[in-house]
Amino acid sequence: MVASNPRAPLSARATATRQRILDAALVEFAEKGLAGSRVDEIAARAGANKRMLYAHFGSKEELWLVVLEGAYAAKREEERQLDVASLPPAEAMTRLVAFNLRYTSRHPEFVALLNQENLHRAAYLRRSEDVPALYSPMLEALKGVLERGAREGVFRGGVDAMQLYISILGLGHFYVANRHTLSTIFHTPLDTEAAIAAREAHISDVVLGFLRP
Amino acid sequence: MVASNPRAPLSARATATRQRILDAALVEFAEKGLAGSRVDEIAARAGANKRMLYAHFGSKEELWLVVLEGAYAAKREEERQLDVASLPPAEAMTRLVAFNLRYTSRHPEFVALLNQENLHRAAYLRRSEDVPALYSPMLEALKGVLERGAREGVFRGGVDAMQLYISILGLGHFYVANRHTLSTIFHTPLDTEAAIAAREAHISDVVLGFLRP
DNA sequence: CCGGTAAGTAACCACCCAGTTACCTGGGGA
DNA sequence: TCCCCAGGTAACTGGGTGGTTACTTACCGG
Numbered sequence: 001m002v003a004s005n006p007r008a009p010l011s012a013r014a015t016a017t018r019q020r021i022l023d024a025a026l027v028e029f030a031e032k033g034l035a036g037s038r039v040d041e042i043a044a045r046a047g048a049n050k051r052m053l054y055a056h057f058g059s060k061e062e063l064w065l066v067v068l069e070g071a072y073a074a075k076r077e078e079e080r081q082l083d084v085a086s087l088p089p090a091e092a093m094t095r096l097v098a099f100n101l102r103y104t105s106r107h108p109e110f111v112a113l114l115n116q117e118n119l120h121r122a123a124y125l126r127r128s129e130d131v132p133a134l135y136s137p138m139l140e141a142l143k144g145v146l147e148r149g150a151r152e153g154v155f156r157g158g159v160d161a162m163q164l165y166i167s168i169l170g171l172g173h174f175y176v177a178n179r180h181t182l183s184t185i186f187h188t189p190l191d192t193e194a195a196i197a198a199r200e201a202h203i204s205d206v207v208l209g210f211l212r213p
Numbered sequence: 214m215v216a217s218n219p220r221a222p223l224s225a226r227a228t229a230t231r232q233r234i235l236d237a238a239l240v241e242f243a244e245k246g247l248a249g250s251r252v253d254e255i256a257a258r259a260g261a262n263k264r265m266l267y268a269h270f271g272s273k274e275e276l277w278l279v280v281l282e283g284a285y286a287a288k289r290e291e292e293r294q295l296d297v298a299s300l301p302p303a304e305a306m307t308r309l310v311a312f313n314l315r316y317t318s319r320h321p322e323f324v325a326l327l328n329q330e331n332l333h334r335a336a337y338l339r340r341s342e343d344v345p346a347l348y349s350p351m352l353e354a355l356k357g358v359l360e361r362g363a364r365e366g367v368f369r370g371g372v373d374a375m376q377l378y379i380s381i382l383g384l385g386h387f388y389v390a391n392r393h394t395l396s397t398i399f400h401t402p403l404d405t406e407a408a409i410a411a412r413e414a415h416i417s418d419v420v421l422g423f424l425r426p
Numbered sequence: 427c428c429g430g431t432a433a434g435t436a437a438c439c440a441c442c443c444a445g446t447t448a449c450c451t452g453g454g455g456a
Numbered sequence: 457t458c459c460c461c462a463g464g465t466a467a468c469t470g471g472g473t474g475g476t477t478a479c480t481t482a483c484c485g486g
Binding site for chain 1: 244245246247248249325327328329330331332333334335338339344347348349369373375376377379380382383384386387388390391392393394395396397398399411412415416418419420422423424425
């Protein structure tokens with residue numbers, strides 16, 4: 001975590017202005033992407049000014065990286081709350097799947113940020129100093145549930161956890177990321193609660209249906 | 214289709230320069246997004262010049278829309294080739310699923326374009342005059358296969374075709390769209406042929422496993 | 427040979443925008 | 457009191473950046 005050590009350079013301190021700039025940048029970046037965002041606009045939204053933005057972050061691109069790392073950290077944090085080890089495997093799996101879709105649809109900014117970063121071929125993320133910290137606790141939880149389910153005979157065995165993890169992410173992420181083009185094509189709103197609940201039910205069906213022994 | 218009527222305005226004619234500009238724009242837009250792309254760069258890549266670009270397309274944003282429509286059309290065109298009605302349901306389904314992943318991974322520009330357009334909340338697509346043409350023939354094929362499979366007793370019934378269609382798209386699209394961040398996090402290359410084949414096998418497993426009666 | 431038109435060249439305009447700088451303010455600690 | 461420093465204001469710089477225009481070239485059909 002960022003220390004508030006008064007001897008640390010401003011760029012590493014946790015101050016109110018810094019946080020407001022981060023919040024504003026998250027919104028702006030998610031809406032318009034890195035190239036489409038304007039530094040002046042971010043500063044204005046934050047009720048701050050460019051001078052402080054540059055004092056804290058040094059450049060637009062550094063700010064992007066910090067925002068991106070923060071978005072990952074926020075998701076990891078919520079994932080860590082997910083206590084799934086004590087539930088029966090099928091229920092645990094449903095919870096993992098549902099959590100993922102719900103988090104994703106509650107945080108379309110995260111989706112937008114990820115998409116953008118992939119457009120950049122993860123150039124900024126690769127530069128991050130704590131890439132290992134990006135590794136999700138949810139993948140570990142998933143592995144545990146898969147093993148337990150197979151042992152108890154309620155899931156099929158031999159499932160590749162990483163592939164399934166990517167699938168669970170993708171089933172939710174794609175829906176949220178592409179809701180605008182999809183709903184244009186299908187002439188159906190996709191971000192109502194009813195639509196999201198239907199999607200949740202479907203994704204659960206797919207994953208649990210697949211895992212049947 | 215675009216006519217080559219010599220009385221039509223330049224902006225609606227199919228000329229060599231126009232096509233080269235479109236090709237160049239596809240590459241540039243996919244690499245850098247709409248805001249990140251430079252009109253001068255597109256013209257240069259096309260071996261053309263800004264003057265002709267503006268004569269044909271009027272603005273950067275109009276060019277974006279034409280490129281996007283073209284990308285959809287190209288995918289629809291290949292989907293139309295997919296003859297799946299004569300195959301047994303399970304095989305037909307495998308083919309639909311595999312086609313989707315393979316097309317997606319052969320055309321990451323399409324993925325990049327879609328992601329960008331969703332960042333813009335489909336603002337350009339909505340303005341398109343032939344949105345209905347975006348509707349995929351693959352969805353119809355999928356419906357047919359689902360019904361046939363259920364009738365023959367090899368698939369479960371009551372499957373929502375649109376949800377499954379979105380899932381099939383998503384299982385491939387997410388993998389391709391996010392391959393850079395995913396491979397950074399997992400320290401594993403994801404765009405080798407072996408990795409793609411593994412993904413294909415997994416997606417097939419998931420979909421067919423889910424569809425078991 | 428002539429008129430029409432696709433295509434090219436290069437300069438130009440009016441902003442835009444990341445990043446910098448000089449100077450100011452207000453509060454808290456020694 | 458005085459210094460330190462987070463934060464603020466506003467102007468400026470320099471390299472873009474979308475879009476336009478005047479002028480030229482080359483080809484093709486009548």
